[in-house]
Amino acid sequence: MALQPAAGARDLNPLQVEGNRVLSERLAAVYRLWGYDEVSPPRVERLDTLMAGDAIAINDVVRLVADDPLGLRPEMTASIARAACTRLASRSRPLRLWASGTVFQSRAADEGGQFIEENLHSGVELFGVKGIEAEMELLSLLIAAVKTLDLPDVQRPQLLFGHTALMDLVLKPYEGDRRNAIRSALVRFDRLAIEAMDLQLDQREMLLLLLDSRGEPQQQLQHLSNLFGHQPVFQELMRLSQLLEPAAGALGLGLQLDTTFQPAFQLYTGLVFQLVCQGKASPVVIARGGRYDDLVYRCGARGEHAAGVGFSFAIDPIRELLGETPRHAQRDAIVLVAFSPESSLESALRHQSQWHQKGCRAFVELAPVANRQAAEEMATVRRADQLDWIDS
Template identity: 45%
Template sequence: MVLWQERSAPQGSEEVSRQPARGARDLLPQDVRDNRWLCGQLHKVYRCWGYKELAPPTIERLDTLAAAGAIDGNVLLRVAGQDALGLRPEITASVARAACTRLAGLPRPLRLWYEGNVFQREDVGGHERVQEELQSGIELIGAPGLAGDGELVAILLDACRQLPFHPDHQPTLLLGHSALFAALLANFPTHQQAGLRQALSRYDILQLQALDLSAADREQARRLLSVRGEPGAVLERLSAFSSAAAVEELRALVELITERARQAGVRLQLDPTFLPTFTFYDGVVLRLVCQGSHALAPVATGGRYNRLLRHFAPGDRDASGTGFSFKVERLRRLLQDRRVTLS
């Protein structure tokens, strides 16, 4: 859940002690019941696929939480103490650590699922605000290539069939590939690539216009924003780019999951400039979005993170991992807005 304070109490007043932390709020009984029901529906799917529950700690060492530098330290909520500890901003890094240490001796692939809260900090107008979010997800450790990516997406689509989406939600699965995005960026000046990566992945036209690009580079970047949509058409346009391996990975994945997506009522869309917020993904990436009352709402995100596994197991050059997580609070609010009955 992305939590926010609906009104702020004056500093120094007695009312401050009766308010949640800035950015936080209480969950009412109906919200708690709905969250549990949604998680229960997801857990049924995970178990049907043979996944076992893992419960990583909420507090981890900061070097684990930083996920090999893929997570900005500014979002981490640090815990006071002698050791460098913090509250987890996501759960994948904790599962990867456990898979490479206490679970290292188990045969692969490991199929693990989890449920728990994650925490991030952000600055809003010079004030620190806490975001707390309930997540439910899976991690598939030791299944490289199409077999792993295909299983991951199949489970996500099966989960969608268990969820009571309204037709107006129009669930859409965005697919991309980090290597393809890198190949697209390689056509631009090196010093501009970081800014372009951020602007393109966020579909931020204003940020794109603010970059100091030549007229030709600016036009090329704008064209990249239009390379998204129906998989067949996008794959045809992408065939001209140099990252042929990534394009073929996406082509094979789309062929594998198209019928399952149709049965689940989920539209597929290829989006070569999509990247999740955390940058430890290094292969196929995905995001499930639905049409909310006023805007698109992302309700699940994931992808492949082989490099992160190898950070925790430096001697295993073949380590591989992929996974996704549902943002349960966002999903609940999306369904409640359409007055969908959760029971």
């Protein structure tokens, strides 16, 4: 029998599990305050649903050996969008949903073979709002959720956002394979690839300028207006940034607009964003999201209902940033019930039941303990906060 987990899978210890639970519950409390209802999408889905109309590459999906083409979800948005457009289609819009659960991504391991990344995610989806008002609610909710995580100042959280319409403006002069190659280089921030392309000098200089076009949103929008003239997306992003700046500033959350930012999954058709913190060695992405109207349309919604925005927090990286136990997390006191050779397990179990009726965590040492001192040492080893010693 193999004693090691599959490559990429992890065994979490009780402290890590408790940290994940605390963080998930903090986020869930915020979602509920904002009127979002919990759903539970399946871990297993048909491949065509998981791939979201080829927005997610087949190599990113952990495929299952089954009669039907099935896989494990690499994210939860596609499954929730499917449910919103089928079982929940009769519910009024806006439709506000949240979910928490494990996601699985497949990639090639450095030494060859398959590497499966397994992570706990928590996030929200908002369906049925076409305008910028959806993004205004979504990112306001994101900032409220970040506040509950109690991130230390040293991690300097940054909200980086862009828009697919900005990338379309950059790529407008190009077609076909050249357009795809330029897009790929910009998304990968690959200056060398752009410099090596067979382009006119002014085109190359413009692309390199736009590759470095990121910073304070209002300044960046003014810069883009000078380059491209008035565009409707600029006005929308200006309105959004003006809404977010006060709350973000109060939280110490930086805002940055990046003209060429696009996520790995080509799921989004509008605003795209990610929340980045400074880790011990390198930046860590703790949340991602955006608008995915095309996905909702492919799931069967039409007209004004063919609209969706959402985000998802990656819980495990957040826990690792904060240490195994989130700051200010309250751990329930634990009672060890132990009994001497003159007493009995039956008596210890009755004592345990009394602790449980008071709402206290208590567990029993199942074998008799020689004396109280030994029981106290055992309580320390078992990480109990209190000893209930039964000597008769």
